Amino acid sequence: MSGVIVNEVRKGFYLDSVALMRFSRTIAGLEGIEEAALMMGTPANRRIMSDAGLLEDAGKAAEGGDLVIGIRAKDQKSADHALGESRALLDQPTAKDGDAAVWRPRTLRAAVKLAPESNLALISVPGDFAVAEARKAIRRGLHTMIFSDNVDIAEEAALKREAHELGCLVMGPDCGTAIINGTALAFANRVPRGDIGIVGASGTGTQEVSCLIAQYGSGVSHAIGVGGRDLKPEVGAISTLMAIDALDADPGTKHIVLVSKPPETEVAAKVLERIGESAKPATICFIGADESSMPANATQVFSLKDAARVACGMNDEDVKSADAGAAVSIQPGRSQVRGLFAGGTLCAEAQVIFKAADFPTISNAPIPGVPSLDKANGGHPMLDLGEDEYTQGKPHPMIDPSVRDDVIIEALKDEAVAVILADMVIGYGAHDDPAGYFAGILKEHGVEGGPLVIASVTGTEEDPQIRSIQMAKLEAAGVHVAPTNADAAAWALSAIRSNG
Amino acid sequence: MSESKVKTLLEEPLRVVNIGLEGFAKELDQQGVKVIQVDWTPPAGGDTKLANLLSKLGT
Known part of the structure; x- marks a missing residue:
């Protein structure tokens, strides 16, 4: 890659990824800038910056607690200007600085001491640190939802095994959506309360199913996210099984919906066996899977729409829409x-x-x-x-x-x-x-x-x-x-x- | 044992410790949920391996 690469590393300087992405876009949009990123120097981020041709020696030596400015410009003048603008963005006062009256704990331990009744940790720090924070949470008796991705699957499995021993639920990593007791967590929708419980290894799948349940006039008791890899053999559906246990025992849940990518056979068998032990009806949507045998209380569906429809006890005709596609004309030669x-x-x-x-x-x-x-x-x-x-x-x-x-x-x-x-x-x-x-x-x-x-x-x-x-x-x-x-x-x- | 503890989570109001993106805490606050934001910085000077080790040691 051509151009002038400039790095600056700020030791021990942290900003969250949303703020840094906003800054990165501002700097990348400046005159003469080919690419730019401001990121915490975790190994995963350094790889991304390296692949984007943004790292030289200074940036390569950064650590997870350092903030790295990486700029690739067409000439030195543009690079220097962009570096100056980056410094200005990082040095601008934040709302947090201006809000000196609000004291905030700096660690999970201090937060739990301040609010001992806490029951859930929502974790969205860089993936390299997410498991460490989640482990601290479960050891203090908190259930966790890990929004962060880039977590090693072996670490995920170990964390979930320990959490299971402690009786704590781990939703995630890479869990984007949950609705617990009417509260929408992270990427979730405001849906009415009802008696359909969802276990979702898929964020937007859970969103679509919960929203269609609302559209069809029913409601959701809880939507428990488990993370996209929970049904992989390495993890063994630990959180999915705990979530099914909880919904099975929950008097407010009358029907259980499970949404996931198709799991491998042995994991699917374990999950379906647990579903079969429940007295509650269930709808299983392994999106993309072929038809397979189901326990007597479960119905397999193949689309998110059908997952919502069946859970709501509706027929195909009830949810049929006028097909607008058949009435339109498309341009000749396009297919x-x-x-x-x-x-x-x-x-x-x-x-x-x-x-x-x-x-x-x-x-x-x-x-x-x-x-x-x-x-x-x-x-x-x-x-x-x-x-x-x-x-x-x-x-x-x-x-x-x-x-x-x-x-x-x-x-x-x-x-x-x-x-x-x-x-x-x-x-x-x-x-x-x-x-x-x-x-x-x-x-x-x-x-x-x-x-x-x-x-x-x-x-x-x-x-x-x-x-x-x-x-x-x-x-x-x-x-x-x-x-x-x-x-x-x-x-x-x-x-x-x-x-x- | 695990059933009852997770079942309890489904029965009680959520009280959240938010570690990371502040927007999540704001949206929980808007829903009337008790949330406490951690002013988080990478532990162990940003050394991921050390941070992991420290969490295993319970510090």
């Missing part, structure tokens, strides 16, 4: 559906819908039976834009929708693309107006006779962004808005079928 998803499980669900209809897809996050992007030429691309290749060192597209600008603009201009399929995920933690942002991109870059755009909004009327307002903004921008992510995928299929 590709391109899925551009912020939610990983929403991307998986679209693949499931296409696969069931025998329409081939390819994906950077393929479900079983779908080729990965780099291994196939044909098929409709379904992109999970929250995957590492799009988000390393950047915020998740649910927080910052600009992460998917480039791919949306590329799809809008690609004459092979007949339909762009997209998701908008709202709720706590998410961007305050993803639909408005998306509409802005369409307005600026949409082309006459370009691709049809079909989308859905995962959220509720009670969410801060208000689902109906988000839908109206999309419709005003010419987007066909489906009631669910599964319907959006089905509409896209109908559109290309009816024009094929």
